[in-house]
Amino acid sequence: DTAVSQTPKYLVTQMGNDKSIKCEQNLGHDTMYWYKQDSKKFLKIMFSYNNKELIINETVPNRFSPKSPDKAHLNLHINSLELGDSAVYFCASSQWVRGSYNEQFFGPGTRLTVL
């Protein structure tokens, strides 16, 4: 199936730990994103990469570090986890075409719980 996939689906960890979330897309898109959805269900952009280059970094604490090894993958590493990091994290992808803004396709989400 062509899709955006994320692992793990659920992540439960203690405060202060370091964790990573992985994302892969096989849609052939050149742009990938990380979003955070908080308890009030608001979806907010965190990062965006186009062709492995960071193009959006939305005032996210530098404990969060995205890494894009290639166009099909965008991973999110989080250091020193805090209670407030508990949320659902979504990966998304789209194809950038000059002068056009195409729809983004979302992964299933990773529910992070920090205890």
Add this chain to the structure above:
Amino acid sequence: EDQVTQSPEALRLQEGESSSLNCSYTVSGLRGLFWYRQDPGKGPEFLFTLYSAGEEKEKERLKATLTKKESFLHITAPKPEDSATYLCAVHSRHKLIFGAGTRLAVHP
């Protein structure tokens, strides 16, 4: 500041009872307005993109319309399987800005 506001926050309908969801926006230069559907525990699923005022798009029981200040998602004769949260977003400076969503519940 770019902003998206959706109303109502929640909507309960009887099966077959048509209604509309509203998305009002302020953005410096609209580059596209997007509607998504989100089921519990899942990622948003793309429904429609609208680019200019007057544009309309339809898919099964859903119809999206766009003016210079707002968009409507009309649901005609909804079924219980249409129950979900409907999200509206605008494209601004390479990113999507989402509204808080409308939680729709359709009861038999």
